[in-house]
Amino acid sequence: MALNTGWSGSPALKKRFVFSSLTALTIFALLLLRLWYLQIIRSDDYRLLSERNRTRFVTIAAPRGPIVDRSGHVLVDNRPAFRIAALRQEVTDPETMLARLAEILDLEPELLEARWAAGRQLPRYRPVPLADDVSREAMEKVMERSFELPGVLTEIRPIRFYPHRESAAHLLGYLGEITEEELRSPAYRNYQGGDFIGKNGLEKVMEAYLNGIPGEHRVEVDVLGKKLRILKTREPLSGQRLTLTIDRDLQLATEAAFGDQAGAAVAIDVRTGEVLALVSMPNYDPSLFARGISGREWLDLLQNPLNPLQNRALTGQYAPGSIFKIVTALAALEFDPSLNNFHTNNTGQFVLGNQTFRDSTAVGRTISGLREALQRSSNIWFYEVSLKIGIDRIATMARRLGLGTPTGIGLAGERAGLIPDSQWKRRRFNDRWYQGETVIASIGQGYILTTPLQLANLMATVANGGTVLRPYLIKEIDNMRGQIEKIPPPQPLQQAHLNPAQLELVRQGLKAVVNERGGTAFSSRLDELSYAGKTGTAQVVAQAQRRRADQVVPYRLRDHALFGAFAPSVNPEIAVAVVVEHGGSGGAAAAPIARAMFESYFKLREPVADEDTQRN
Amino acid sequence: MFDRRLLIHFDWPLLLLVIAVALIGIVNLYGATASWSSMNLPVYLKQAWWLGGGILLALAVSLFDYRHLQHFGFILYGLNLLLLLGVLLFGKTSMGATRWLDLGVFNLQPSEIMKIVIIIALACYFARQDTLAGYDFKGLVVPFVLFGLPALLIMRQPDLGTALIVIFIGLTMVLFAGIHRATLVGLSALGISAIAGGWFLLHDYQKQRILSFLNPESDPLGAGYHIIQSKIAIGSGGFFGKGFMKGSQSQLAFLPERHTDFAFSVFAEEWGFCGSLLLLTLYLLIVIWGIYVARNAADLFGTFLAFGVSALLFWHIIINLGMVIGLLPVVGVPLPLFSYGGTSMITSMLGAGLLLNVSMRRFTF
Numbered sequence: 016m017a018l019n020t021g022w023s024g025s026p027a028l029k030k031r032f033v034f035s036s037l038t039a040l041t042i043f044a045l046l047l048l049r050l051w052y053l054q055i056i057r058s059d060d061y062r063l064l065s066e067r068n069r070t071r072f073v074t075i076a077a078p079r080g081p082i083v084d085r086s087g088h089v090l091v092d093n094r095p096a097f098r099i100a101a102l103r104q105e106v107t108d109p110e111t112m113l114a115r116l117a118e119i120l121d122l123e124p125e126l127l128e129a130r131w132a133a134g135r136q137l138p139r140y141r142p143v144p145l146a147d148d149v150s151r152e153a154m155e156k157v158m159e160r161s162f163e164l165p166g167v168l169t170e171i172r173p174i175r176f177y178p179h180r181e182s183a184a185h186l187l188g189y190l191g192e193i194t195e196e197e198l199r200s201p202a203y204r205n206y207q208g209g210d211f212i213g214k215n216g217l218e219k220v221m222e223a224y225l226n227g228i229p230g231e232h233r234v235e236v237d238v239l240g241k242k243l244r245i246l247k248t249r250e251p252l253s254g255q256r257l258t259l260t261i262d263r264d265l266q267l268a269t270e271a272a273f274g275d276q277a278g279a280a281v282a283i284d285v286r287t288g289e290v291l292a293l294v295s296m297p298n299y300d301p302s303l304f305a306r307g308i309s310g311r312e313w314l315d316l317l318q319n320p321l322n323p324l325q326n327r328a329l330t331g332q333y334a335p336g337s338i339f340k341i342v343t344a345l346a347a348l349e350f351d352p353s354l355n356n357f358h359t360n361n362t363g364q365f366v367l368g369n370q371t372f373r374d375s376t377a378v379g380r381t382i383s384g385l386r387e388a389l390q391r392s393s394n395i396w397f398y399e400v401s402l403k404i405g406i407d408r409i410a411t412m413a414r415r416l417g418l419g420t421p422t423g424i425g426l427a428g429e430r431a432g433l434i435p436d437s438q439w440k441r442r443r444f445n446d447r448w449y450q451g452e453t454v455i456a457s458i459g460q461g462y463i464l465t466t467p468l469q470l471a472n473l474m475a476t477v478a479n480g481g482t483v484l485r486p487y488l489i490k491e492i493d494n495m496r497g498q499i500e501k502i503p504p505p506q507p508l509q510q511a512h513l514n515p516a517q518l519e520l521v522r523q524g525l526k527a528v529v530n531e532r533g534g535t536a537f538s539s540r541l542d543e544l545s546y547a548g549k550t551g552t553a554q555v556v557a558q559a560q561r562r563r564a565d566q567v568v569p570y571r572l573r574d575h576a577l578f579g580a581f582a583p584s585v586n587p588e589i590a591v592a593v594v595v596e597h598g599g600s601g602g603a604a605a606a607p608i609a610r611a612m613f614e615s616y617f618k619l620r621e622p623v624a625d626e627d628t629q630r631n
Numbered sequence: 632m633f634d635r636r637l638l639i640h641f642d643w644p645l646l647l648l649v650i651a652v653a654l655i656g657i658v659n660l661y662g663a664t665a666s667w668s669s670m671n672l673p674v675y676l677k678q679a680w681w682l683g684g685g686i687l688l689a690l691a692v693s694l695f696d697y698r699h700l701q702h703f704g705f706i707l708y709g710l711n712l713l714l715l716l717g718v719l720l721f722g723k724t725s726m727g728a729t730r731w732l733d734l735g736v737f738n739l740q741p742s743e744i745m746k747i748v749i750i751i752a753l754a755c756y757f758a759r760q761d762t763l764a765g766y767d768f769k770g771l772v773v774p775f776v777l778f779g780l781p782a783l784l785i786m787r788q789p790d791l792g793t794a795l796i797v798i799f800i801g802l803t804m805v806l807f808a809g810i811h812r813a814t815l816v817g818l819s820a821l822g823i824s825a826i827a828g829g830w831f832l833l834h835d836y837q838k839q840r841i842l843s844f845l846n847p848e849s850d851p852l853g854a855g856y857h858i859i860q861s862k863i864a865i866g867s868g869g870f871f872g873k874g875f876m877k878g879s880q881s882q883l884a885f886l887p888e889r890h891t892d893f894a895f896s897v898f899a900e901e902w903g904f905c906g907s908l909l910l911l912t913l914y915l916l917i918v919i920w921g922i923y924v925a926r927n928a929a930d931l932f933g934t935f936l937a938f939g940v941s942a943l944l945f946w947h948i949i950i951n952l953g954m955v956i957g958l959l960p961v962v963g964v965p966l967p968l969f970s971y972g973g974t975s976m977i978t979s980m981l982g983a984g985l986l987l988n989v990s991m992r993r994f995t996f
Contacts, residue, residue: 027764028934031807032926035938036919042949043915047908049956053866054904061866068863069879235879 069235077227078173080254082187082217084263085289085490091187091218093173096306097154100142103134106166113145115164119156120146126309133192134209144209148174148306174211175305181298183266185326186426186488188216189304214304216326217257217488220426224492227254258491260289268615269294272608278575278595279327281471281486282612285581285590287504288475288484290424292591292612293468295327329422329429332464333594336551336601337392337535338579339413339459341477341521343401344385346412348517350404355520356384361395370451372398376535389524390534392550394458401457406448409456410436415511417483418465422472423508424486432469435462460554470579470592474548477522478581478590481513525549526584529606536578539606543619547587548580548609550601573597578605582613589616642924642990646689648917649968649983653682653976655910656894656969662876663889663897674890674971681973685980692984693991701932704755708777711748714741715784722788730788742785742793743974747981749778749797750804750939757808758932765809768817774805791837792962796946803942804935841960857887861955864893864900865907872903890971892963896955910969911952918945924990933989940982947979 053061081092099116106112113131117124127145134143145167149157154169161167175190191214197203206212212226213219230251262282269280273296282291297319303312316324325331347354363378364371374394382388388396401409413419419434435456437448455461465473468486476483485505492500525547528534535550553575576598581590591609598604614620661675672680700707714732718741723731732739753774760770778801785794810818830838864880867873876882878900881889889897899907921941928934944967951966953959965972967979 027809028926031809032922035807035941036922039915039918039922039945043911043918046949046952046956046958047911049958050865050899050904050907050911053862053956054868054899054907055870057866058869061863062869064863065867065880068860 075230075232075248075251076172077229077251078253079175079190080221080225080227080256080495082225082257082259084259084261084266085291086263087258088263089178090183090259090261090263092176092178094176095171096148096174097151098144098170098172099146099149099154099157100144100168100170101131101134102142102166102168112164112167115160116145116157116167119160120149120153122146123309123311130307142168142170144307146307175302177300177302177305179263179267180302181300182263182270183261183293184216184298184301185295185328186216186261186293187301188213188218188220189301190214190218191304192307211305216426217259221257221489224257225254228252253495256493256495257489258493259488260284260291260490261293261488262291262616265612265615266292266294269608269612270296270298272611273595276595276598276604277321277327278593278598278605279331279467280591280593280608280612281328281468282589282591282616283471283475283484283486285475285478285484285587288486288507289490289504290486290488291589291616293328293488295325295331297321297323299323326426326428327467327594327596329424329426329466329468331594332430332432332466333575333577334461334463334553335459335465335470336553336575336577337394337458338470338473338549338551338577338592338601339463339465340389340392340397340457341473341525341549341579342413342416342418343397343404343409343457344389344521344524345416345513345517346409347400347404348385348520349412349514350408352517354385354400354403355517357396357400358383359393359396359399361393365395365398365454367398367402367451367454372451372454374398385520386524386527389521389549390527390531392528392535397457398454401453402450406453406456407436407438409453410434410439413463415483415509416473416476417508417511418469418473420508422468422486424468424488426488429468430464430466432466433462433464459551467592467594470577470594471590474579474581474590474592476511477518477525478547478587480515481511481518483508483511522547522584525580529580530584535600535602536580536606538602539610541610541613541619544582544613544617545584546580546582546613547584548578548606550606551577551579552600553577555597570597573599576601576604578602578609580606580609580613582617589613636994637991640991640994641693642987645917645920645924645983645986645990646686648913648920649689649980650682650686652910652913652917653685653968655898655913656966657682658875659894659898659901659969660890660971662878662901663881663894665876665882677973678971678976681976685976685983688977689980689984689987692981693987695988696992697933697936697985697988698930698992700751700936701755701758704751707748708752711741711745712781712784714739715745715781717741719784719787730790740974742781742788742790742797743978745781745785746793746796746800746943746978747940747985749781749800750936750943750982750985752777753801753804754932754935754939757804757935758930760808761931762809765811765814766805767811767814771805771810771814771818774801774808777801786832789834789837790963791833792950792964795950795962796943796964799946799950800939800942803946804939807938807942808935840962857893857961858954858957860886861893861896862957864896865956868900868903868906870904872899872901872906875901877901891965892951892961892970893955894970895952895966898969899955914944914948918948921945921986924986924993927993928989929993933992937986937989940985943982944979 078093082090084090101112109131113124113127117127130145131143157167157169190211193203193206193210193212198206213222218225228251230249232245233247235246265282269292277296280292280294284291299316358381360381361374361378364373376392376394382393382396413434419432421429421431440446440448452461456463472484472486485508487505489502491502529536529540529548530545536548555572555574576595578601579592581587591612593605593608595604657675657678660678664674718730718732723733730740730742732741756774778797782794782797785797860880864878864886878897880886880900881897886893886896898910918941921937921944925934925937925941928937947964947967950959950964954961965975967975
């Protein structure tokens with residue numbers, strides 16, 4: 016081959032050819048060595064890295080546990096809802112995106128902007144939720160225009176569904192997005208930003224049961240985090256199903272009986288403490304919260320003068336009015352059984368020192384004893400008796416009956432009420448107790464405060480012979496995997512240790528209130544059922560400022576109407592308490608609601624038609 | 632007159648080697664871009680057209696006698712230098728760099744042509760000098776100016792990768808031409824200080840690339856991302872690879888520039904060490920074959936020409952592979968014949984044509 020040895024045969028050049036070839040060979044060998052190191056020695060490490068590279072863990076929300084009433088009627092469940100979300104890393108022009116979405120979805124731009132801003136705490140690969148529960152048409156419009164909305168995606172996720180809308184809203188509570196503060200608290204250790212949690216009512220208290228355990232998809236993603244396919248799925252564990260002690264029909268009937276009046280009502284099974292109904296009016300639509308409440312709607316709720324967000328049944332503290340006469344009566348009989356026959360003449364007014372107390376009930380009549388005093392709700396009789404026994408004995412009896420302390424129903428915010436006595440007066444005002452204060456305390460006015468729940472529990476105690484029950488709401492917890500935990504009635508709070516004979520005298524009086532002519536709740540009697548009760552009318556403003564005969568009283572100054580009752584009057588099963596704010600007299604405004612409750616509970620009337628049951 | 636001997640001596644093995652590498656490249660491109668939505672023509676088909684055109688170009692280049700180039704090598708060089716100046720003055724800017732002259736029909740990239748023209752110019756110079764004993768400072772001024780001037784102009788575009796290739800080709804050819812021992816020592820000292828000084832002339836993004844090369848994990852989603860993802864792709868391929876079109880790194884787009892600069896990473900992920908070994912062997916054969924062509928050239932000009940082309944291919948391969956396997960910083964240098972791109976294909980095939988030209992005329996004087 017080498018014919019042409021003229022110049023290239025020179026030894027210097029020959030050496031350079033060999034040298035260059037060897038250099039090339041050496042450097043290629045180095046490259047191969049490096050490839051050997053990467054592809055063979057470190058291969059396993061890199062394979063692991065590449066696995067991790069292409070897989071992401073995407074959580075699947077666990078369906079929240081449903082809540083049903085004692086017969087299995089659904090009170091809260093889930094339904095699928097469309098959510099519009101956006102992936103931060105793919106959105107190039109957030110302002111345009113938010114403006115377009117606001118236009119398509121017909122939402123306030125500020126609402127979308129706020130949620131977009133809040134999404135900054137989420138990990139990059141998690142979509143930022145922008146609008147929940149959008150209509151199918153809106154969702155389709157978003158999908159049609161997806162090319163002008165890069166990074167925007169639609170998801171389907173379960174949201175809370177309330178077949179009875181506002182019914183039992185306070186008891187059930189609502190959901191809301193977890194706040195930063197809550198995220199920091201150890202109670203919400205396993206939660207992530209963007210999660211919805213119970214903010215209120217049972218949803219909050221039972222969060223740990225209802226929430227369930229989220230599942231996850233192992234998803235293969237490309238470099239933009241776009242899901243390509245699901246490699247592996249761990250199914251979410253649904254939240255547990257709560258069976259309440261509540262009777263849906265009774266709850267609905269009670270709410271319907273309130274109409275547009277404000278107030279609260281509670282019904283308790285006197286044998287167990289099961290809460291059969293827990294009503295606070297006005298109520299609100301918790302589904303507003305399920306899809307993320309708007310600023311406007313939230314403000315409307317907050318600024319409503321009737322304060323629909325307050326659960327009056329356990330946080331509303333009212334003077335019990337004449338319902339408290341039950342306590343005074345029991346204290347009186349225990350102090351001196353002969354007071355049962357104490358009689359007095361009602362002159363219409365009662366003078367004590369320089370104070371005059373009016374009594375418009377049964378003026379000019381002689382009250383022949385305890386029974387008639389209760390039946391006609393005579394103030395004079397109780398004024399006089401209370402002065403014989405004194406405030407401290409009345410207060411002690413009230414505490415024995417469970418007043419002055421929270422019942423421990425297990426919902427947040429329950430109030431204790433107030434049972435004043437001479438010691439309390441000294442502590443609180445550094446002053447002695449005056450007899451005039453005893454007089455008004457005996458009829459449940461003055462300092463005394465009770466919650467509707469406490470009043471219902473008081474009626475239950477009277478009905479069941481003196482056991483102060485702990486009212487409870489949850490009957491059964493079903494973990495949806497075949498295990499059903501039955502919740503036994505909790506231990507009673509205490510025994511009132513009442514003399515059965517004396518208690519019976521009081522009950523006879525309460526029976527007369529409803530069933531005998533002249534009883535303050537006689538107009539609310541039921542032909543089919545004998546029940547017992549006590550009306551109450553709690554003054555909102557002091558007597559001196561009160562109405563003159565024919566004057567129309569402004570709403571805010573009208574008396575609260577109260578009624579406590581149990582049924583049947585023999586072998587009672589159910590006790591109720593009703594408060595109608597500014598409703599006027601207990602017999603006229605509150606007792607009819609209690610009657611409606613009994614009608615529902617004992618199935619004396621058709622259940623209240625519920626036109627809202629279906630929404631989807 | 633066409634000489635029949637040319638046909639007899641045509642360098643078929645070299646052409647076949649080149650086509651083999653290019654075909655593997657096209658198959659690899661097909662897999663790497665399979666998931667892309669096909670606008671117009673799929674990338675691998677475009678590359679096939681470029682290859683076809685490139686083969687024709689190589690054959691055309693091999694037809695005329697390379698020795699004619701010796702007469703107007705410097706003229707070509709001067710024209711190319713003017714084009715580079717033109718780029719700086721009227722060039723088309725794209726992605727932060729000005730590299731193209733818009734000629735209406737197509738965009739001309741003079742820096743790419745310079746890779747070939749500098750070889751011709753240096754070969755002209757060294758062949759004319761005919762000094763095999765070695766050059767001293769004085770004799771090296773011209774070659775250094777010859778490759779230094781275009782390198783500076785290209786660096787200004789800025790296109791560090793191409794400038795480096797031009798410098799490396801120049802240095803390799805100078806070393807091959809031979810340098811006096813004392814001069815070599817002096818030049819080395821000068822070179823080291825020049826590199827140190829050059830650091831301050833680099834653009835921020837260029838410094839960043841070098842820094843992130845030194846410690847890629849410091850910025851895993853930024854500048855170091857390319858290197859990390861490329862190493863993961865190559866390493867996870869293992870011995871036998873994940874299989875054609877089964878590379879998760881490439882198919883799921885974790886690999887950036889997977890059809891151009893990082894095409895080898897796709898190949899190494901899917902074909903493993905076996906594939907890498909095959910491809911590197913083919914490339915080494917091409918380079919060694921080029922050196923062999925240089926050794927057997929009919930004259931010194933042919934020797935320098937063939938050697939320069941070998942150096943061009945060699946440095947492209949080394950810089951690209953060194954970059955994707957994490958041995959060298961990321962500079963945008965494609966893998967010749969393998970990465971997608973018409974410009975790169977044309978340059979490589981021009982080079983191959985020159986090699987064929989020199990090779991088939993080894994017995995003609």
